[in-house]
Amino acid sequence: MDRLFKIFLLGVKELRSLWADPVLIVLIVYTFTFAIYAVATGANFEVENAAVAVVDEDRSMISARLRDALIEPFFKRPVLVNANEIDEVMDAGRFVFVIEIPPKFERDLIAGRRPTVQIDVDATAMSQAGNGASYIQNIITQEVAIAFPDSSSAQPLSLVVRAKFNPNLRSAWFTAVMQVINNVTMLAVILSGAALIREREHGTIEHLLVMPVTPIEIMLAKIWANGLVIVAAATLSLIVVVERLLGVPVAGSLALFVAATVLYQFSVTALGILVATFSTSMAQFGLLVMPMLVMMNLLSGSTTPMESMPGWLQNMMQMSPSTHFVALSQAILYRGADIRIVWPEMVMLSGIASLFFLIAALRFRKSLLNDR
Template sequence: MMSGEWVRIWRRFAAMLVKEFKQLGRDRVLLAFILYAFTLDVFLAASGVSLSLSSAVTWVQDFDHSAASRELVGRFQAPYFKVARDFDADRDGQAALDSGTAMILLSLPQGFGRDLAQGRGAELAMQVDTTNSVLGFLAVSHGEQIAARFGIESELARRGASARDEAALPGVDNAMRVWFNPNQNDSWFMGISEMLNIATVFSVLLPAAALVREKERGTVEQLMVSPLSPFGILFPKVVAMTCVIVAGIAVTLFLVLIPLFSIPVKGSLLLFFAASMLYVFTTAGLGLFAATVSQNLAQAGMLSILILSPMLFLSGAWTPAEAMPDWLRWLMYASPLHYYLDIAFGILLKGQGAADLALPLTEMGGIGVLVLALGLSLFRRQFA
């Protein structure tokens, strides 16, 4: 191809790129929504959503009123539990569970302390509202640990053993090491996950909206009779929206996550933004596919939701692959967000490099090539 032809291709591309930026700049409502999503929405997700048990409201029914029962109740302390009040009637406790006033009902029967002192098994009841299964599971786990530890210490005390004697007993030394998020800060996981989810949503919606807008206004037919090829029409839209989304990711990182939540960046930012650009190209093909088979913006929006929902839920952010059925796990590997999550967390929190992430980068890029080729092929057929 002659150099003059390259110049003409470049000029057409630059003109189309400028056109896309101008069209996006005129849509102030969309720009405001993009700014909100990459700032306030991520901030709210990182600061307001927690996967840890905190201040679980606990009601106590103590029929024994012994030193042992009071000591056990006293171990249900902050930050996990919050003992709010005592109750006597079972119906009051059940009403509190039903209404959500209490999450945990702790009942100690009469004779609890006496049975412990005599070496007999002492029983207690712990009723937990597991409407939120994650928090309910954590409440049960912490409650079991507290009760088990209290039982061991009570039996040792009954036998006259001291803390030094307990330390001398044989046991398993469980040395735990917490990596990559040593303080187990939920805001790190929630903030990064929400940033990636927002990038996914706009990677599909923005190219779809840009193409459908051309179809609604009738300008796509004018473009098709111009010297531009179908690739020359679609590629500038993808590039323009990629620039906007990557800029939004940069705003989230440097104005929200790093300064407000102290999220570390242990890897290369250049690699992270390069992977983000590759991911936007990958998912933009899905938006072009939605726009190609849609006649108006409402149809494109509904189809985009149909595409986004399985992508988000099969990404592995909320449910790990090991917890999924085998058939669903295979579908998860078709979600580009699954690979982008591994890449983003690997770079930002683990400090992994390109060599460590070669496999997910290759797999994500392969999906992107297939999806973009499919979208371009459908666009050509529609206006052939």
């Protein structure tokens, strides 16, 4: 109990030090409020207000119908251009899509032939290009099938798609939650590392060295104090910003997510302390931690699916706690998974956290002895 009381008091000291640092306070508030809202509402992957041009060489009722089917908010009002202007307008970046309707298009449909409609796509915006081309293809197919139900160009079967967990296919539902998860990783590493470096820069590390506390107690205090701040901020952000402000439903248990976040904090805060033991200043710590955070966020499955990565990279990323945290967070928050589904990921998180803590504790002890 005496050791636990020491850890508690040291943690309170950490919280007071954090509260006295206005830059870090502003960073925490910004990261879990405006940064999440701005990215969720600004970084859209669906097609919205895409510029589209039409080369109508048929000038028939069906070609006019196809133009009228390209409606807002997915597309801007279609602009008619000539065939010899396609390269010019595409090179200038005026249009993302150019639809070429060939001559005698309506006559060929009536005769039962299968005419071809060409779609030129500016694929520099990959997400919008891929989704928009699919939208246009579906629009053309549906309009032709409605206008000529007996035409051979109609689809031989009816394909019904049902989207689960995100029925409206809104990217904000995915982006908002993933921003919370990624920001948990970033701030946990930064705050825990900054706590140690702040001790050195302010000269208070010497005070700790003469106190009747062990390096493990000092480290545990920094972990629980900074982890508490991150868990509380992430939970409030999930409730206030994601659920209330952005209207994103959380399907699963918030308590289970908080428990998983506590496990995750144990590993990433230890990682932050480990990196800080190799740094002598905040500038050096920032240079060391930036590439690590980029890799943990981009390759954890929060940006692209793990299945799309090479096999060797998937295996390597299994040693990253962020990979398992992203997997169980998506299962809980999106699909409503319970402990029976996510317990393997939580076991992996526990094992990785123990390993990181052991390595960080050994390095932290050696660093304090060197300072002594």
